[in-house]
Amino acid sequence: MNSPKSNEFYIGWKDGLPPRTRRLLILFITALFTFSLGITYLVVKNQKPFNNHQFELGNIQEFSGVLVYNPAPMLLTEGGIPETVSDELLLVGYGKRGALGFLQEIEEEHGQLRQRKITLRGTLIHGDGRAVLELTEKAKSLVEADEHEVFNQREISSPQPFQLEGEILDPKCYFGVMKPGEGKIHKSCAIRCISGGIPPVFRSKRSDGTFEYSLMKDTEGQDINQRILPYVAENIEISGQSQMVGDWNVLYVDMDKIRRI
Amino acid sequence: MGVSYQAILWNKSKKRYDLWMSLFIILVLAVFVLAQMTLHPSITIETLIIRATAFTAITLLHIILIIGPLCRLDSRFLPLLYNRRHLGVTMFLFALVHGLFCIIQFHTLGDTNPIASVFLSNQNYQEISEFPFQILGFLALVILLLMAATSHDFWLKNLTPRIWKGLHMAVYIAYALVVGHVALGTLQYESKPLYWVMLLGGFVVIAGLQIFTGLREVKRLRSTSEKTKDKFVKVCNFDDIEDSRAKIVTIGSENIAVFRYDGQISAVSNLCRHQLGPLGEGKIVDGCITCPWHGYQYFPHNGQSPPPFNEKLKTYEVNIRGNDVWVDPKPKPPGTFIQPAKLEGSAS
Known part of the structure; x- marks a missing residue:
């Protein structure tokens, strides 16, 4: 330590700063404030923009439609949701849970609801053409249910081979709950959500730069949540057979051919 | 303190x-x-x-x-x-x-x-x-x-x-x-x-x-390799140390602050008892060595904090031969009084 030009000596418990010390500190603190505030602005300005997906937190709404379980729990509505998104509401549970457990609880109390027109209460999550309904009130999310089954008229295409590059997402966070709901910084959350039963969605890029979102099953049509956890939020290549089921593309993934890129 | x-x-x-x-x-x-x-x-x-x-x-x-x-x-x-x-x-x-x-x-x-x-x-x-x-x-x-x-x-x-x-x-x-x-x-x-x-x-x-x-x-802090005589090691000239300031020397494993004040020399451990701050970079203020970090104080002749405080430093024997300052690197127990060495002809 040296300040050879001065015999100044600062003692904290004595009042006041020696004059040369004061001058240096004023300069230093001014520079520090200016530099730090400049860096603060640059950090924010240069960060990746967030998507405009919406989580309508606090706005519990009722939606009516036909409940289906394949390829994932969904409510096939006839409107009542934003025009820009699919009428096929993907159902998810409260927190990082899938809807299946809560729906089973509801069915235990009200009987089988599959293929019935029902009304559910929940919180809407929507963005980029897709809508998800969180069963915020868990097993108390059912408002009413018709007694009669409704014939499911969703179009189902023939299976086609596919090979895609992209990222496995949890649709609840990605379509609105979290900003961002993708990539490395969201990886552990996506793993928790998918592990908890939320259907995994594969996001791949089309040639025009827009995204395509597909539900994922294994080649036998079974859930693959636990088996794909090591690949969640990573850039991977997958292949198998795909087919359209209503508005959703479903990928029947060959687990042995998943490849990190 | x-x-x-x-x-x-x-x-x-x-x-x-x-x-x-x-x-x-x-x-x-x-x-x-x-x-x-x-x-x-x-x-x-x-x-x-x-x-x-x-x-x-x-x-x-x-x-x-x-x-x-x-x-x-x-x-x-x-x-x-x-x-x-x-x-x-x-x-x-x-x-x-x-x-x-x-x-x-x-x-x-x-x-x-x-x-x-x-x-x-x-x-x-x-x-x-x-x-x-x-x-x-x-x-x-x-x-x-x-x-x-x-x-x-x-x-x-x-x-x-x-x-x-x-x-x-x-x-x-x-x-x-x-x-x-x-x-x-x-x-x-x-x-x-x-x-x-x-x-x-x-x-x-x-x-x-x-x-x-x-x-x-x-x-x-490199250990001094100055000459030794009896048990003392020559550390510097008296004039090398500014008044009310110190020279820090390392002899063997001892980290020592040699203070000059009122025409005399005292040596204490360089490590403040508070946070091991460098006392040798401090100053004698109101007759006390004052740590540059948080202002902890010690008397130079016995390494003790002024009452009611009770921190104590190791002290070292010193003497002045001609214009040279000599220190015995063997420390005395913390708080031990050591007669300050005076420059010959000094009035203080």
Whole structure:
């Protein structure tokens, strides 16, 4: 330590700063404030923009439609949701849970609801053409249910081979709950959500730069949540057979051919 | 200086320090939040809290880590050191809010215990870009928690300064973990190279200052190889030491501050009993050696703090032969009176 030009000596418990010390500190603190505030602005300005997906937190709404379980729990509505998104509401549970457990609880109390027109209460999550309904009130999310089954008229295409590059997402966070709901910084959350039963969605890029979102099953049509956890939020290549089921593309993934890129 | 326990010994300097620190934090937070709301209006409140607290904490950590070497470069920076622990505890509180919000946001309401989930959710240790970066942040937070919890002088006294100092040197491990946490986390998501420039720039500044001042210190503390006579070692000429100041010498394993005052010489341990501060860089004020870090005081002839304080330093025998100052490097027990050596012909 040296300040050879001065015999100044600062003692904290004595009042006041020696004059040369004061001058240096004023300069230093001014520079520090200016530099730090400049860096603060640059950090924010240069960060990746967030998507405009919406989580309508606090706005519990009722939606009516036909409940289906394949390829994932969904409510096939006839409107009542934003025009820009699919009428096929993907159902998810409260927190990082899938809807299946809560729906089973509801069915235990009200009987089988599959293929019935029902009304559910929940919180809407929507963005980029897709809508998800969180069963915020868990097993108390059912408002009413018709007694009669409704014939499911969703179009189902023939299976086609596919090979895609992209990222496995949890649709609840990605379509609105979290900003961002993708990539490395969201990886552990996506793993928790998918592990908890939320259907995994594969996001791949089309040639025009827009995204395509597909539900994922294994080649036998079974859930693959636990088996794909090591690949969640990573850039991977997958292949198998795909087919359209209503508005959703479903990928029947060959687990042995998943490849990190 | 410690006599009895008090939560915080406030004085004007500390209040002024905390005022400037608060102003700095408020301004950084204000710019961060306003810029986010303006440039990225769709940000969620949770993300805003997570990012704002992370940025504030890492900014404060950088400032904390450059204060030490700056003080070694120029003693006029010492007022920044005086209340640095308040800066440290504040930084920890921001890091804690960041950590808690991340755990709540990313790990609660799932099928696994949230703390276990931090360690178990991402297990890809094979690829550096996919490395589970949250574990690094969690470990850094644990270190910062230990440091903040033991930051009070109560712990300094009970753990002993050497152990306390060793524990608080772990801030460098915490910093390394934080750099890894950011590099393997956020910087794997954000694509602009500017963030790498900022992170590495901060690292280069901190490491550069620490290495530069450390090497200077090593050079200065290199053991003296001056001639010996009887048990005494010649350390310098009387005129080499400014009045009311000291020369620091290292003889064998002894780190000694040789003070000149009122035409006489006394030698004490160079390590302040408070936080092992360099007493030899202090000054004789009101007849007492005064530590440059926090103003702890000791009498030069016996190494004792003035009453009612009770800290004691090791003392060393000294004598002056001609114009040369000689020191016996064998220390006396702390607080032992040693007759100051006077320059022949000195009136004092």
